[in-house]
Amino acid sequence: MRNLLNFLIKYSTWFVFTFYVLISCILLVKTSDNHYSLYVSSANAIGGAIYRTSSEVTDYFGLLAVNQRLQESNAKLESEVLNLRQQLAQYKVLAQDSTETAESHRFGFIGASVINNSIRHPRNHFTIDRGSIDGVKPGMGVVDQSGIVGIVDATGKNTSRVISVLNQNQHFSAKIKNTPYVGSLTWRGDDPSIAFLEEVPRHAKFHVGDTIVTSGFSTTFPEGIDIGTVMGKVKTSDDTFLILKIRLASNFKTLGTVRVIKDSLKQELDSLNNIGTYE
Amino acid sequence: MDKSVISYILLFVILVLVQALLLNHIVLFNSAVCLAFIYFLIKLPLGMSPNLLLTLGFILGLSVDILSDTPGLNALCCTILASLKKPVFYAYEQHDDQKRNISPSIGTMGFLNFSKYIFSLSAIYCLLSFFVEFVNYSDAVQILIKAGASTAFTFLVILGIDSLIYKN
The missing domain is CATH 1.20.5 (Single alpha-helices involved in coiled-coils or other helix-helix interfaces)
Known part of the structure; x- marks a missing residue:
């Protein structure tokens, strides 16, 4: 002894x-485990408090640029509202009792500010100042005024950690706008403004400058949210699939205000999907 | 409590906060990052028990990890750096009873030896952390460029901090 x-x-x-x-x-190694990853992430109580305090000060520095972008997106939305109102009026005449559907109220938004952000790692995350109290749950999509930016992966009481689009382990389902061609959006590191759309069918038709939008195949994002624009084709040895180079719409260096997407049908759709996997 | 203990705690808190809130967001030429929080490990007195040194290294790394969402990365590298601190110090300094319990600085080691000492530790740390983080994602040349640039950046900032403190 x-x-x-x-x-x-x-x-x-x-x-x-x-x-x-x-x-x-x-x-x-165990970074994907949601349950405990909250404690070693910036969304825990201490990290959240530190970043909230610092962002109260630093938020003021970027106000001019944020304001400008908000005004632009406001103008765009206003014109869209006008258009939709016109269309709605036309349809109302055609079908008087079918305008109120479940689909029209399916998605809601929770506004949030980015309080900590990184772009230099191969797997980037950022932290937002809304948590479980505000209704944020893991798995929800996050967008800013230009396009998608990430998926919530851990929620604390007042803060949440979001997996950025700039994360090599996270893929997003996307498609070329107004076409049925779907691919998997992947970031490959280095440049925070460029991503790649992989596994696009060989016969897909596209032009440089075409818009890439979300496919709507998951409950995370509704269909048709901007992701970026096509810059060109990447040469590969694979004959069955194309890889497209994408310029991302959102500027990840200056993420400011974002919105978390709440899907009221998420639970139903996910449970339906689970039934399929039990076979 | 000993006055020096309080100043070390203060140094710890300030370095972790500065790293998380400021230095993590500065990336020069798309590759150089400053990992100046290892200054805390560099400054710890040499006579400290190895177990305490390793523990402090681990806690330092974990604190930075939590705030920058890189679980385990800095904790691992700081633990290894803490274990290498003494061998690196005695690579440049003679075994001397008077210097057994000093805190390494320009004042106690001289400018040249201190520069070599912090350059070695910065290089070890940057190489280690960039290889661990990027090994599945980038090729060796890119990792070496990033680690090299970050070593230079970290070295200069730490030398700057120490010479400021020394003059006072």
């Missing part, structure tokens, strides 16, 4: 070292 104790004390440094290295490696 005494020998054992002496041994442990003599080599304690090695044990301590191995212990810490092991813990670090476990944390490094």
Whole structure:
């Protein structure tokens, strides 16, 4: 017994070292586990409080640019509202009792501010100042005024961590606007303004400058939200699929205000999907 | 409590906050990042027990990890850096009883030796952290460029901080 104790004390440094290295490696490898990842993320109570306080100060610096972008998007939305109102009036005449459908109230938004953001890692996350109290849940999509920016992955009480589009482990279902050609949006690191649309069918027709939008195949994003524009084709050895280079619509260096998308049919649709996988 | 203990705690908090709120967001030439929070490990006195040194290294890394959403990355690298601190120090300094419990700085080591010491530690840290983080995502040349640029940036900032403190 005494020998054992002496041994442990003599080599304690090695044990301590191995212990810490092991813990670090476990944390490094198990990043996808939602449940505990909250505690080692910037969305926990302390991290959230620190970033909230700092963003109260730094938010003022970018106000001019944010204001300008909001005005632009406001103008765009206003014209859209006018158009839709006109269309609605026309349809109302045609079909008087079918204008109120479940689909028209399916999606809601929760406004939020980005309080911490990173673009230099291969797997980037950012933190927003809305949490479970405000109704944010893991799996919800996040957009800014220009297009999609990420998916919520851990929610604290007042803050949430979001997986950025600039995350090499996260793929998004996307398609070329006004066509049925769907692909998988992937970021490959390095340039925060460029992503790639992979697994596009070989026969898909596209032009440089075409818009890429969400496919609506998941409950995370509704169909037709902007993602970016086509810059060109990437040469590959694969004969069955195309890879397109995409310029992302959102500027990830200056994320300011974002909106979290609430899908009222999410639970129903997800449970339906689960039934399929039990077979 | 000892006065120096309080100043070390203060240094810890300031470095972690500065790293999370300021330095993490500065990327020069799309590759150089400043990882100046390792200054805390560099400054810890040499006579400190190895177990305490490793523990402090681990906590420092974990704090930065939590605030920058890189779980485990900095904790691992800081633990390894803490274990290498003493060997690196004695690579440039003689074993000397008077210097057994000093806190490394320009004042205690001289400018040249201190520069070598922090350059070695910065280089070890940057190489280690960039390889661990990017090993599945980038090729070796890119990682080396990033690590090299970050080493230079980190080294200069730490040297700057220390010479400011030394003059006072």
